[in-house]
Amino acid sequence: xxxxxxxxxxxxxxxxxxxxxxxxxxxxxxxxxxxxxxxxxxxxxxxxxxxxxxxxxxxxxxxxxxxxxxxxxxxxxxxxxxxxxxxxxxxxxxxxxxxxxxxxxxxxxxxxxxxxxxxxxxxxxxxxxxxxxxxxxxxxxxxxxxxxxxxxxxxxxxxxxxxxxxxxxxxxxxxxxxxxxxxxxxxxxxxxxxxxxxxxxxxxxxxxxxxxxxxxxxxxxxxxxxxxxxxxxxxxxxxxxxxxxxxxxxxxxxxxxxxxxxxxxxxxxxxxxxxxxxxxxxxxxxxxxxxxxxxxxxxxxxxxxxxxxxxxxxxxxxxxxxxxx
Numbered sequence: 001x002x003x004x005x006x007x008x009x010x011x012x013x014x015x016x017x018x019x020x021x022x023x024x025x026x027x028x029x030x031x032x033x034x035x036x037x038x039x040x041x042x043x044x045x046x047x048x049x050x051x052x053x054x055x056x057x058x059x060x061x062x063x064x065x066x067x068x069x070x071x072x073x074x075x076x077x078x079x080x081x082x083x084x085x086x087x088x089x090x091x092x093x094x095x096x097x098x099x100x101x102x103x104x105x106x107x108x109x110x111x112x113x114x115x116x117x118x119x120x121x122x123x124x125x126x127x128x129x130x131x132x133x134x135x136x137x138x139x140x141x142x143x144x145x146x147x148x149x150x151x152x153x154x155x156x157x158x159x160x161x162x163x164x165x166x167x168x169x170x171x172x173x174x175x176x177x178x179x180x181x182x183x184x185x186x187x188x189x190x191x192x193x194x195x196x197x198x199x200x201x202x203x204x205x206x207x208x209x210x211x212x213x214x215x216x217x218x219x220x221x222x223x224x225x226x227x228x229x230x231x232x233x234x235x236x237x238x239x240x241x242x243x244x245x246x247x248x249x250x251x252x253x254x255x256x257x258x259x260x261x262x263x264x265x266x267x268x269x270x271x272x273x274x275x276x277x278x279x280x281x282x283x284x285x286x287x288x289x290x291x292x293x294x295x296x297x298x299x300x301x302x303x304x305x306x307x308x309x310x311x312x313x314x315x316x317x318x319x320x321x322x323x324x325x
Contacts, residue, residue, distance in 0.1 A: 034188030103283035104254035108158035165278025230274035234281035268300035
């Protein structure tokens, strides 16, 4: 995903100063317009296998790659889906249902219109939004066997809010298939953790405090200790555009067609896999505060929400992960 936008999933990794064991290798670089850092215990490098997975994800799920499978779907009414795209469509449908439509990859036309997607937009007015809303809705996409069928030819999809997490999952899967048990896979702030860190304990992750900035500013909100799971953070405080002095965040409410202007400024979610954590974190940003808390509780997610007034809400499951020192 060469031109994948930098989604706001900012997790400062505490392991950086701890990687002292010779048996742990580090792979890092730039992919999908963001950085990746992968630490794993092995006696050989899997750099080629890791890059192969990343290239496959780009070739199937990036709306910025005009030859990708999702770009083909965006230009056709019906296609035969690939394995990765079908994986993501199935999970997206589940999360679309459980969030009441607040997570919706079919909102691509809106994302494009606001200038955050694969096409440049110039801030749509209410009339333009009204013309797009009839073909927004993930329930309008049908999966029949391996065929993906759009209910409206104008529909387009952007899986950015789940694809980066899915990429982390697939890299972790390849490492596991090659016998790696201890690993940390991070792509643009989305993180998969397995086994032990280089010091022999759980992985320690510092969740960023939401500081509004056009660049990367890392101030720790808190440190969590965890393993054998994934963690993702979403927010609007870095990826935004300005219009007449007003800041327009990149997360769009698919139910209204307008940018999300809720009380939540940062949402961190822990889940068994990273595409789930990634998607729910984004959905929480689009939801009203009370609705986000309700969905987190209903789905028994481990999550933390930070609000505009500076207050912090944590689910009981998340509180258990907070490091004491």
